[in-house]
Amino acid sequence: MANALFWVFSAVSVVSAFLCVTRRDPVASALWLVLSMFSLAAIYVLLDAHFIAAVQIMVYAGAVMVLFLFVIMLLNLGASTSTDMVGWPGRVIAGGLGVLLVIELWAVRQLLPAGDLVLPAGEVARQTQQQGAVNFVAEPLFRDYLIPFEITGILLLAATAGAIVLAKRKL
Amino acid sequence: MLAPSLGVSAILFSIGVAGVLLRRNVIIIFMCVELMLNAVNLTFIALAQQLGPEGQVVVFFVMAVAAAEVAVGLAIIIAIYRHKESVDLRDFNLLKG
Numbered sequence: 001m002a003n004a005l006f007w008v009f010s011a012v013s014v015v016s017a018f019l020c021v022t023r024r025d026p027v028a029s030a031l032w033l034v035l036s037m038f039s040l041a042a043i044y045v046l047l048d049a050h051f052i053a054a055v056q057i058m059v060y061a062g063a064v065m066v067l068f069l070f071v072i073m074l075l076n077l078g079a080s081t082s083t084d085m086v087g088w089p090g091r092v093i094a095g096g097l098g099v100l101l102v103i104e105l106w107a108v109r110q111l112l113p114a115g116d117l118v119l120p121a122g123e124v125a126r127q128t129q130q131q132g133a134v135n136f137v138a139e140p141l142f143r144d145y146l147i148p149f150e151i152t153g154i155l156l157l158a159a160t161a162g163a164i165v166l167a168k169r170k171l
Numbered sequence: 172m173l174a175p176s177l178g179v180s181a182i183l184f185s186i187g188v189a190g191v192l193l194r195r196n197v198i199i200i201f202m203c204v205e206l207m208l209n210a211v212n213l214t215f216i217a218l219a220q221q222l223g224p225e226g227q228v229v230v231f232f233v234m235a236v237a238a239a240e241v242a243v244g245l246a247i248i249i250a251i252y253r254h255k256e257s258v259d260l261r262d263f264n265l266l267k268g
Contacts, residue, residue, distance in 0.1 A: 006172060010179045017183050017206055021190035026198055033202050036183075040209055047176060049216045052227050056212075059234050064205065064241050071245045072198060075252055084196040084259060091193060098189030105181030109174060118221050127224075137227045145228050152235045159239030166246035169253075 006046050013039035024083050026072045030065060037061040048125045050133035176217035183210035195260045197248055201241075208237050 013036045020032035037060045044053035085091065128136045141149060183206060190203030212230045219226025248258065255262050 003172070006175065010175070014179065014182050014186070017186045020206065021186055021193060021199075021203060026196060029199050029202060033206065036206065037209060040213060043176070043179070043213065044216050047172065047216050047220045049219060049227050049230075052212075052216060052230050055231065055234060059238055060205070060209065064238060067241055067245060068198065068202060071249065075198075075249070075258065077196075077198065077258060084194055084199070086193060086195060094189045094192035097192060098185045101185040101188055102181055105184065106178065109177045109181060119223060124220050124223070136224050137231065140224050141228050141231065144225075145232075148232060152232055156235060156239050159242050163242040163246040166243065166250050 002046055006043060009039040009042040009046070012036075013043065024085075026077050027069065030068050030072060033068075034061050034065045037065070048128055050128065051137050173217050173221055176213060180210045180213040180217070183207075183213065197251075197258045197260055197263065198245075200260070201244055201248070205237065205241070208233060 016032045016035040016039070020029050020036060023029045023032060037056060041053040041056040041061065044050075044056060086094070124136075131139070187203045187207035187210060190206065191200050194200055194203070212233055215226040215230045215233070219230075251263060251265065252258060254265075
């Protein structure tokens with residue numbers, strides 16, 4: 001069951017990512033990307049990352065994509081008649097490089113992690129069930145990664161200030 | 172389910188790269204970058220299932236950085252659009268001397 005669901009969501013994710021890249025209308029492109037991110041969130045659930053799946057839907061499919069759609073509509077880009085794709089030589093080069101990259105990453109994929117690092121099968125699922133999905137992430141986040149966490153907070157503050165300053169018409 | 176996840180991640184990342192090379196609309200190129208970030212997140216989550224919670228923590232940080240990046244990047248695009256009245260990459264030559 002989980003395996004079948006994994007393949008369904010993978011197919012939806014890949015196909016909608018492809019449509020996102022090839023649609024001419026930026027709004028359609030953004031909405032296909034939302035679908036791709038939703039299916040990725042479903043895959044995260046199947047991979048025992050329930051909390052990250054919820055954050056993916058809230059932050060990526062929610063906040064980030066709303067921001068994109070907002071800017072597309074603010075700049076009134078929806079009704080473009082001409083395509084913004086590169087010419088045919090460029091398309092062939094882009095497609096060729098994409099296929100080449102898939103082949104390369106497929107080869108790298110064979111290098112699985114060293115055996116003594118791998119936890120026993122089902123260990124993460126068991127710990128998630130025992131501690132709760134949030135606690136499983138929160139414990140390393142607030143113990144081992146506390147300083148990076150605080151720095152991320154400062155980064156978000158700086159980004160907020162920077163975005164306001166950049167988008168202001170007159171300082 | 173590690174190997175299939177890494178395969179899906181590889182395909183998504185390559186679609187993102189091809190999209191960056193294929194399009195001239197800056198906003199769509201930016202969305203393709205987000206797609207690549209998502210593909211890498213999938214790799215982290217797939218490996219976190221095998222190696223422990225650190226992968227999920229890294230994904231959390233990637234999401235925070237991506238959110239900051241989107242806010243600043245779209246603000247820059249709006250600022251350039253005010254000057255150029257365009258989001259076409261060919262019109263963006265502000266750094267050319």
